[in-house]
Amino acid sequence: MNWMLWIAQAAKETWHVALMMAPYIVLGLTAAIVVLVVFPSDRIHRLIGKPGFVSNLKAALAGIPLPLCSCGVLPTALTMKRRGASRGSVVSFLVSTPETGVDSIAVTYALINPLMTILRPAAALVSALTTGLAVDRFSGSQQSESGGDHSVRCIVCHEAECATGHGWLERVRSAARYVAFDFFPDIANWLAIGLVLSGVLAVWLPDQFFGATSAWGQMALVIIAGVPLYICASASTPIAAVLLAKGMMPGAVLVFLLVGPATNVAALAVIARELGRRTTAVYITALIVISVLIGWIVNVGFGSWDWTPRVGTALLEESATVLNWLGVIVLIAAFLATWLRRLVRVRRHSTATA
Numbered sequence: 001m002n003w004m005l006w007i008a009q010a011a012k013e014t015w016h017v018a019l020m021m022a023p024y025i026v027l028g029l030t031a032a033i034v035v036l037v038v039f040p041s042d043r044i045h046r047l048i049g050k051p052g053f054v055s056n057l058k059a060a061l062a063g064i065p066l067p068l069c070s071c072g073v074l075p076t077a078l079t080m081k082r083r084g085a086s087r088g089s090v091v092s093f094l095v096s097t098p099e100t101g102v103d104s105i106a107v108t109y110a111l112i113n114p115l116m117t118i119l120r121p122a123a124a125l126v127s128a129l130t131t132g133l134a135v136d137r138f139s140g141s142q143q144s145e146s147g148g149d150h151s152v153r154c155i156v157c158h159e160a161e162c163a164t165g166h167g168w169l170e171r172v173r174s175a176a177r178y179v180a181f182d183f184f185p186d187i188a189n190w191l192a193i194g195l196v197l198s199g200v201l202a203v204w205l206p207d208q209f210f211g212a213t214s215a216w217g218q219m220a221l222v223i224i225a226g227v228p229l230y231i232c233a234s235a236s237t238p239i240a241a242v243l244l245a246k247g248m249m250p251g252a253v254l255v256f257l258l259v260g261p262a263t264n265v266a267a268l269a270v271i272a273r274e275l276g277r278r279t280t281a282v283y284i285t286a287l288i289v290i291s292v293l294i295g296w297i298v299n300v301g302f303g304s305w306d307w308t309p310r311v312g313t314a315l316l317e318e319s320a321t322v323l324n325w326l327g328v329i330v331l332i333a334a335f336l337a338t339w340l341r342r343l344v345r346v347r348r349h350s351t352a353t354a
Contacts, residue, residue, distance in 0.1 A: 006203060014199030017111065017238045023327030024110035025191075025234065028103025029179055032067035035102060036175035037168070052086070053133065059089040060128035063097030064121050067183050073097040074270055087139055087275055091283055092132030094271070098261040099124040104233035111241040112309050115302065116250070120257055123294045127258050127287060134286035139279040180334075181341075187232045188338045194235030201242045208247040215299050218252035219292050226260035227284070233261040241309040250307045251295030258291040 063073070073094060081090045100121045109117040210218055222243075231239075240253045263284060272280040 010196075010199045010203045012199070013202040014195050017198050017202075017241070018195050018331065019324050019328050021107045021110045021238060022331040023323045024106035025103060026327050026330050028101070028106035028234070029067070029184065031065075031102035031106070032179050032183065033172065033175045035065045035067065036178060037171045055086060055089040056092045056129055056132040056136070059085075059092040059132065060096040060125050063093045063095070063128065064100055064124055065102050066097050067101045067103055067179065068097050074267060081274065086136060087279055088132035088136030090132075090275070091135045091279070092128045094283075095131050095262050095287060096124045096128035098233060099127065099258055100233055100261075104237055104261075107234055107237045111237055112244065113307070115305070116254070119254060119298060119302075123254055123258055123291075123298075126294060127262075127290045130290040131283060131286040135279055135282050138282045139276065184334055185338045185342070187234060188335055190232045190235040192335065194231065194238050198238035198242045201239065202245065205242070205246045207245075210243070210247040210249070210252075215249045215251060215296070215303075218248055219255045219295050222252055222256035223259055223288055223292075226256055227263045227288075228265050229260065231260045231264075233257070236260045244307055244309045249295075249299050249303060250305075251297070251299035251303065254298055255291045255295040258294070259288065262287060 066073070077090050077094045077097075081087065105117060105121060108120055213221070236257055240257050243256065244250065244253050268280055268284065271283065275283075
């Protein structure tokens with residue numbers, strides 16, 4: 001295939017995916033503001049301050065809607081540990097939070113189907129709770145190392161111990177600033193990479209590419225690829241949609257959506273330092289085992305269903321609406337604003353150090 005034609009087709013597929021998912025990203029980011037206003041970090045900490053099954057369950061439930069990636073969740077979770085939360089509840093929070101969020105749930109609906117939109121947060125809850133309970137049961141009584149400032153700070157005044165009652169309007173403004181200037185910039189590059197990679201895979205991988213690989217082999221492949229790499233929940237969704245389109249079983253795709261966002265080398269290194277190596281070993285082992293089990297159940301129970309993802313040129317050209325175009329305009333503007341701010345900061349830093 002001519003390289004220029006190949007690049008043009010990949011760019012076209014990337015654009016189609018972006019056009020389909022853009023309004024849902026905007027909707028998810030808006031919902032993230034609501035979540036941050038209603039569930040501030042200090043309130044979440046109070047919910048999971050005690051060890052036990054109920055605390056782990058609350059931690060897993062609290063993490064599902066939060067718009068935090070696997071690295072962004074570390075300061076909040078580790079502060080909870082230092083303030084007395086059990087390892088199990090901390091791990092439950094660490095697993096469920098990056099695996100899904102209001103933004104990635106919305107994108108899952110846009111690119112895959114309603115069933116995966118339900119299965120994804122449900123599987124995140126089960127995997128997080130199971131992993132947390134395994135850590136409580138098998139991690140022993142290791143001493144963690146402390147260091148650095150991981151304070152859970154008020155989103156309005158940025159104080160670790162906030163005694164001021166902030167009004168709703170003030171909290172909404174602060175949450176909006178956080179989403180615009182902290183959360184979205186944290187995921188912007190990875191989201192762009194996920195979009196581009198989905199376009200490349202859509203052109204590079206032939207149809208039914210995974211058809212000759214067994215369901216267990218597919219799950220092994222996504223685990224090998226997903227554990228060490230950093231990929232946020234939103235960025236993993238367009239890739240998952242393409243994998244489905246190329247013949248991957250839904251169970252393996254769900255394993256990718258669970259393991260990929262919840263693990264990466266950098267985050268695991270911090271967890272090992274703070275919670276201990278044994279806890280980290282139990283964490284990663286339990287997460288992989290329960291994710292594979294969930295994937296197998298999905299393959300057995302739903303594998304014969306129609307899993308054709310909601311991506312593809314023909315489908316998109318028929319279903320794109322004004323909301324899709326408005327959403328992609330907002331998304332592009334957000335990308336440009338984020339990258340422009342970074343460029344300005346780099347130039348100012350270069351000038352100041354010259």
